[in-house]
Amino acid sequence: MITRRILLWIMFVLVLVALPPLATALGQTYYIDLVRRVLILSIAAISLNLILGYGGLVSFGHAAYLGIGAYSVGIMAFYGAASGWLQWPLAVAASALVALAIGAVSIRTSGIYFIMITLAFTQMLYYLGISLAEFGGDDGMRLKARSQFSGLVDLGDPVAFYYLALLLMLLSVFLVYRIVNSRFGMALRAAKSNDPRTRAIGFSPYPYRLAAFVIAGAMCGLAGALYANHTNYITPGLMSWQQSGDLMFMVILGGMASTAGPVIGTFALLLVEEVLKGWTEYWQVVLGPLLVLSVIFFKRGLAGMFYKPDA
Amino acid sequence: MTWALVFEQLLNGLQYGVMLFLMAAGLTLVLGIMNMVNLAHGSLYMVGAYLAVAFTGWTGNYVAGVALALLGTLLVGMAIEVVTLRALYNRDHLDQVLATFGLILFFNELISMIWGRGAQYAALPAWLQGHIELFTGSRYPIYRVAILIVGLLTAVLLWYVVTRTRLGMLVRAGASNRTMVAALGVNIKLLYTVVFGLGAALAGLAGLMAGPIYAVQPGMGELILIQVFVVIVIGGIGSVRGALVGAIVVGVVDTMGRAFLKPLLASVISPPAAEAAGPALASMLIYLLMAVVLAVRPAGLFSARG
Amino acid sequence: MLEVRGLTKQFGALRASDGIDFDVAEGETHAVIGPNGAGKTTFIGQLAGNLRPDSGTVRFAGADITAFPAPRRARLGLARSFQITSVYPDFSVLQNVALAIQAHAGHSFRFWRDARSDPALIEPAKKILNDLGLAERSQVLAGNLAHGEQRQLEVAIALATAPRLLLLDEPMAGMGIEESRRMIALLASLKRRHTIILVEHDMDAVFRLADRISVLVYGRLIASGTPEKIRANEEVRRAYLGMEA
Numbered sequence: 001m002i003t004r005r006i007l008l009w010i011m012f013v014l015v016l017v018a019l020p021p022l023a024t025a026l027g028q029t030y031y032i033d034l035v036r037r038v039l040i041l042s043i044a045a046i047s048l049n050l051i052l053g054y055g056g057l058v059s060f061g062h063a064a065y066l067g068i069g070a071y072s073v074g075i076m077a078f079y080g081a082a083s084g085w086l087q088w089p090l091a092v093a094a095s096a097l098v099a100l101a102i103g104a105v106s107i108r109t110s111g112i113y114f115i116m117i118t119l120a121f122t123q124m125l126y127y128l129g130i131s132l133a134e135f136g137g138d139d140g141m142r143l144k145a146r147s148q149f150s151g152l153v154d155l156g157d158p159v160a161f162y163y164l165a166l167l168l169m170l171l172s173v174f175l176v177y178r179i180v181n182s183r184f185g186m187a188l189r190a191a192k193s194n195d196p197r198t199r200a201i202g203f204s205p206y207p208y209r210l211a212a213f214v215i216a217g218a219m220c221g222l223a224g225a226l227y228a229n230h231t232n233y234i235t236p237g238l239m240s241w242q243q244s245g246d247l248m249f250m251v252i253l254g255g256m257a258s259t260a261g262p263v264i265g266t267f268a269l270l271l272v273e274e275v276l277k278g279w280t281e282y283w284q285v286v287l288g289p290l291l292v293l294s295v296i297f298f299k300r301g302l303a304g305m306f307y308k309p310d311a
Numbered sequence: 312m313t314w315a316l317v318f319e320q321l322l323n324g325l326q327y328g329v330m331l332f333l334m335a336a337g338l339t340l341v342l343g344i345m346n347m348v349n350l351a352h353g354s355l356y357m358v359g360a361y362l363a364v365a366f367t368g369w370t371g372n373y374v375a376g377v378a379l380a381l382l383g384t385l386l387v388g389m390a391i392e393v394v395t396l397r398a399l400y401n402r403d404h405l406d407q408v409l410a411t412f413g414l415i416l417f418f419n420e421l422i423s424m425i426w427g428r429g430a431q432y433a434a435l436p437a438w439l440q441g442h443i444e445l446f447t448g449s450r451y452p453i454y455r456v457a458i459l460i461v462g463l464l465t466a467v468l469l470w471y472v473v474t475r476t477r478l479g480m481l482v483r484a485g486a487s488n489r490t491m492v493a494a495l496g497v498n499i500k501l502l503y504t505v506v507f508g509l510g511a512a513l514a515g516l517a518g519l520m521a522g523p524i525y526a527v528q529p530g531m532g533e534l535i536l537i538q539v540f541v542v543i544v545i546g547g548i549g550s551v552r553g554a555l556v557g558a559i560v561v562g563v564v565d566t567m568g569r570a571f572l573k574p575l576l577a578s579v580i581s582p583p584a585a586e587a588a589g590p591a592l593a594s595m596l597i598y599l600l601m602a603v604v605l606a607v608r609p610a611g612l613f614s615a616r617g
Numbered sequence: 618m619l620e621v622r623g624l625t626k627q628f629g630a631l632r633a634s635d636g637i638d639f640d641v642a643e644g645e646t647h648a649v650i651g652p653n654g655a656g657k658t659t660f661i662g663q664l665a666g667n668l669r670p671d672s673g674t675v676r677f678a679g680a681d682i683t684a685f686p687a688p689r690r691a692r693l694g695l696a697r698s699f700q701i702t703s704v705y706p707d708f709s710v711l712q713n714v715a716l717a718i719q720a721h722a723g724h725s726f727r728f729w730r731d732a733r734s735d736p737a738l739i740e741p742a743k744k745i746l747n748d749l750g751l752a753e754r755s756q757v758l759a760g761n762l763a764h765g766e767q768r769q770l771e772v773a774i775a776l777a778t779a780p781r782l783l784l785l786d787e788p789m790a791g792m793g794i795e796e797s798r799r800m801i802a803l804l805a806s807l808k809r810r811h812t813i814i815l816v817e818h819d820m821d822a823v824f825r826l827a828d829r830i831s832v833l834v835y836g837r838l839i840a841s842g843t844p845e846k847i848r849a850n851e852e853v854r855r856a857y858l859g860m861e862a
Contacts, residue, residue, distance in 0.1 A: 116540040127594035183725040183732045193705045201720040202691035245412040288417030295410040
């Protein structure tokens with residue numbers, strides 16, 4: 001059944017598919033890199049939307065998994081293991097493991113405590129990253145070699161990499177869509193909507209929240225692996241609380257608990273940043289108040305403009 | 312590693328803890344009474360430091376500079392409260408986090424625009440420079456002792472205000488039932504502004520005291536803010552007593568850990584390994600401590616709620 | 618079916634539950650009444666698993682459930698409705714009930730199949746809504762229902778978990794005359810097939826539905842017996858002023 005929503009998605013994907021040839025023809029290949037960055041960070045935002053938008057877990061430390069994914073790739077490349085087939089699954093697994101550890105402790109708390117604790121644990125990882133002098137410490141490290149996929153995809157080719165990012169972003173959207181409408185997703189969303197009611201019918205929210213937390217961490221780890229290849233440089237700043245805050249804004253701006261929300265939000269935030277950066281060196285002095293105003297006045301998010309957000 | 316060194320680091324830890332307390336007290340009161348997460352608390356710390364540098368340079372007098380800085384921070388705090396935070400009181404914590412996050416970006420950049428991105432030099436007057444001699448025989452900076460004294464005096468003052476004055480009673484009542492307090496005819500808005508202003512002044516005090524020791528630069532507030540969160544989680548939301556205990560513990564553990572973990576490790580495992588693992592572990596110490604406290608007491612040690 | 622012995626819960630100096638002994642036999646409708654402040658909410662909380670008693674035991678179908686948290690009790694067949702309406706406001710009426718069906722169906726660690734159109738969940742949910750007369754409202758968001766309909770939905774959700782024991786906390790709360798009559802009829806139809814604990818203020822409902830009535834005053838169960846016995850009980854009349862005969 002072709003609904004308005006599906007039509008909009010198709011149009012959106014077509015535009016994204018057409019971008020590289022268009023940009024190349026116009027001599028503006030810079031946009032391929034720009035949009036590729038947006039696509040990669042969209043994956044991170046999509047993963048955060050699972051636990052924040054649908055699960056109600058205000059995790060202020062999600063950027064940790066970007067860092068873990070990126071460093072997994074970077075460290076393996078450092079020691080000569082440049083095969084993407086090895087690196088990327090490891091990045092995902094490492095992120096999942098850390099998410100399991102952090103989630104197990106944090107999800108037992110709620111409210112303000114949960115926010116502060118997730119922030120604190122991510123900061124801990126950030127400091128860990130800084131103190132690892134072998135891997136560049138504060139300055140970070142260059143990626144020794146891009147992830148190799150036995151000739152299947154050459155990440156050194158900007159356009160090929162772009163299409164890979166697009167594909168993975170769409171897969172992430174689809175995956176989260178299936179998850180949130182499955183029995184698991186329903187239980188998770190029920191726990192967010194009305195926690196006491198959910199317990200009263202027989203669900204204990206903890207295992208569902210923890211599982212969602214791990215899945216989100218793993219997905220964000222993949223985004224991190226992609227990001228390392230995109231920037232060719234890995235710094236602890238990827239795990240900073242500023243990055244976590246940015247991710248949260250990408251989810252909120254687009255509209256929480258909606259499929260397209262995180263994608264729209266990422267595009268919106270990063271494109272606004274690009275525009276502002278073009279105006280002034282001190283672009284954050286404008287962005288800051290803009291963000292404040294968007295929170296105070298613009299509650300429903302941008303996705304609400306296109307259609308009524310549900311799952 | 313001598314006992315004199317240990318004692319000196321202990322004092323450093325106490326001094327750092329005292330500064331954490333100044334930040335934590337304001338933040339935990341705002342959290343507990345106004346149910347408001349305010350990430351911009353770190354910005355007020357930064358504003359205090361910068362204003363002290365500016366006013367001391369402008370007036371040429373340290374005491375005047377400090378007084379003006381405190382006043383300035385108080386005013387900035389109240390401005391933030393009226394312009395931004397008022398719209399957020401009834402919103403959920405997520406909204407408050409995001410909005411105050413926007414404030415942080417704004418303030419960091421504003422400071423950068425005015426003073427540049429580099430670190431500022433915060434001068435000390437002659438009577439605060441110099442050292443005293445400890446009973447252990449080593450010399451300890453007078454300024455750090457001054458911080459300790461000011462911090463402890465403030466703690467006592469705070470305790471007095473909260474437990475013995477009418478304002479303190481209103482503050483505590485507002486923490487347990489703000490609707491009732493409002494119904495009794497107390498101007499809740501004014502109370503909130505006062506509480507917030509008090510918190511801002513404390514943050515500014517911490518900032519201006521920190522200036523001469525730590526770097527005065529954009530973003531300085533956020534580094535300490537996250538540790539303040541750890542303090543509050545350990546101490547329990549809404550409890551000034553918890554903030555004091557938590558702050559001292561975090562301050563001492565962090566300082567001593569950074570100073571002694573590497574040499575301690577080196578005596579157990581190989582020095583090169585300790586060289587790598589030492590600093591890494593030391594920076595993780597307080598977070599691990601937080602995790603342990605949470606496992607045993609999920610609401611903190613002295614939670615004022617429930 | 619339910620056996621409570623020596624249930625005690627203290628909040629500081631206040632004894633909200635003071636050594637309560639309470640029984641519910643299978644198939645009976647046992648009402649719990651008492652003036653405000655009698656400790657009914659605390660009592661319900663300890664039965665449902667939201668509060669841990671300081672001492673005493675709760676046995677359900679032979680098993681000691683005193684230490685069990687609410688979800689575990691629900692999975693054993695103890696369903697409750699809330700005094701202050703507690704539904705899923707942003708889900709449809711049908712989804713509200715389907716969620717309860719899903720909860721009863723076992724663990725929900727299934728990540729792929731769309732639960733919104735799963736006939737194993739939707740069909741039983743539709744049936745329950747039909748039985749309760751809410752079928753026409755099935756696509757409405759629960760938050761948009763009228764108050765009386767929401768109270769009905771509360772009962773529907775409780776029924777959807779195929780409970781062995783229904784714990785109904787003031788189902789009549791806030792209802793007008795017509796709505797109350799409908800609810801009483803609904804509860805009467807449930808009487809034959811379910812064991813019910815009914816906490817209520819509405820004496821009309823209590824005397825029409827209850828097989829047995831227990832009276833809670835200041836945390837103590839001061840009387841327990843058939844409606845006639847309770848009606849005639851002097852101590853109850855004194856404690857519960859304004860009780861309509």
